[in-house]
Amino acid sequence: MSAAREMLCDTARAVFVEAAAEGIAPVEAAGFSLLLVAEADGGFGGDWGDVNAVLAIAGVAVPDLPVAGLILSGLGEADDALHAAAAVSLMAGAMGEALGLSIEHVNTRQQFGRPLGKFQAVQQSLAVMACEVRAVEAAVAAMAKRLDTVGLDAGAANFEIAAAKLRANRAVGVVTAIAHQVHGAIGFTREYDLHRVTIPLMRWRGAHGNDAHWAQRLGRQVTGFGGRGLWEAMTARAD
Amino acid sequence: MHGCRDMQGFALYPFDPPGDISALRADLRGWLAQHQPQGDVVERANCWASFDAGFSRALGAAGYIGMTLPARYGGGERHPLERYVVIEELLAAGAPVGAHWIADRQTGPLILRYGSEEQRQRYLPGIAKGKLYACIGLSEPGAGSDLAAVRTSARETAEGWRINGQKIWTTGAHLSHVILALVRTEEGSERNAGLSQLLVDLDTPGITIRPIIDMAGNHDFNEVFFDDVLVPHGALIGTRGEGWKQVTAELGLERSGPERYLSSHALFAALIDAAGSDPEPALAVLIGELAAEMWTLRQLSMSTAAKLAAGEDPMVEASVVKELGNAFEQDMPRRVQAVIDCGWDDENDLARLLRALLIASPSFSLRGGTREVIRGIIARGLGLR
Structure with missing residues (x-):
């Protein structure tokens, strides 16, 4: 991560702590609606990589606040596909947090005289979960790269946004189920932090296009490419 | 609150090969249009098991094998990520790369890294020409997933190494010239200590190769018996007793390549063509889901290749690629069968690809490390156990 983006992340963390107590006002005051606005127009001139990094934090810290909408408002009437892209970034952050909480829990919680993480059944479950989280992180990074290459033109990044949102949606089931399973009853309480990411994950899965929506759309785009054309399109878009 | 922690822990490496990658792809696609055999469509699935020595020699002559090896050994001195691009193109096209596959992917790089000057000069030019093929001698009857249980022994004598075991x-093995065998060189040693790698010419007296026919009726597997086989001192690759470390590094090359998600690409392409330009909803949904998964796997595989190229050890990332790639490829024929109307014995391309891959698919999560072993590696990488 570049030094500038590290600084942006630090700022976001600090602002979101305030926002968790006071609502969206501190995020507005910090100028996050200017993140994507060009420097020439008085904005920060950030790219989608920056948006992705900030939203990954927001997905954990303030999942109930409309941070993504606020950032996109800087673009005027943002394409709904960009809202879907923003949702994927939130989801990646929340999934990383669910994995982190799960690892911490199984390494700490003792049953049958040893930490849960020593049991192979638990290890294998967490490995499956980690693969899903990595997949979403890879998808979101590639989507961000494409968006930045095409200057945030959602139409030109339609394949990547569809693929990333669909892949993230499909990961939610595995990630939330395993996170709750390895936590046991404590993860189902109001007091414990896990629901602060798992409930938003379930919400974001249905927002800005559910599985059927994106699968249909992507499937139709791919049949338009044809069998060999899919590979040619996929490589041409990334080279 | 943890924020960016996890993302920083597992940063994606940018896939950024030098040179004009679009031109590299275009050249190779043009070459394949001229040289790829127009054989049976089923041969295009799982094509890294399709053996075609004539194709391998032509590919080698065109400079697409041993691409990363130094020129003095007949290599192309290209960047590892340029080789990655070539490999993914060959696999996506379903080219028959099985003959040289292991030599190009693993044995060549291993000889370059650990071999003596004499070994490099003896083996690398043949590998780069697509003429010298290798197999990997790891598993034994008593050592499968538990590789450290290897018992095949090699004793150093005045004349050379004497090998006994199976x-x-x-x-x-039946189509290769050399076997890179993991053997126990230190008498009385246990587990992963005392192991070494020997590169053995398969025409050495005392070696017997017997076929094992798989459930699809194919002959890929073999048993290889060593009965008092004498090989020169110079057969040792790398450091005596360091075989475990060398093999572990080699497995990183084996697990994360594009073959982990492109083996079944011929079926996906046939499904897309069969669906036509106005697909029914169930087909469109499946094609969309498979495309999203494939695209994501490609990102993971490329990022792992970039990390490997940067000289780091992506053991855990490589295992993630293998685990997700295996699941994708294993599920694909089942999911295709669930939505298309085709009989088991139908003879059209889609039906024959489907049948072949349904039957082949159980092996996907066995070869190159079982699913359970791979998940164990990932769990260790997460800080469990």
């Missing part, structure tokens, strides 16, 4: 599940 390897099993050795893919392509």
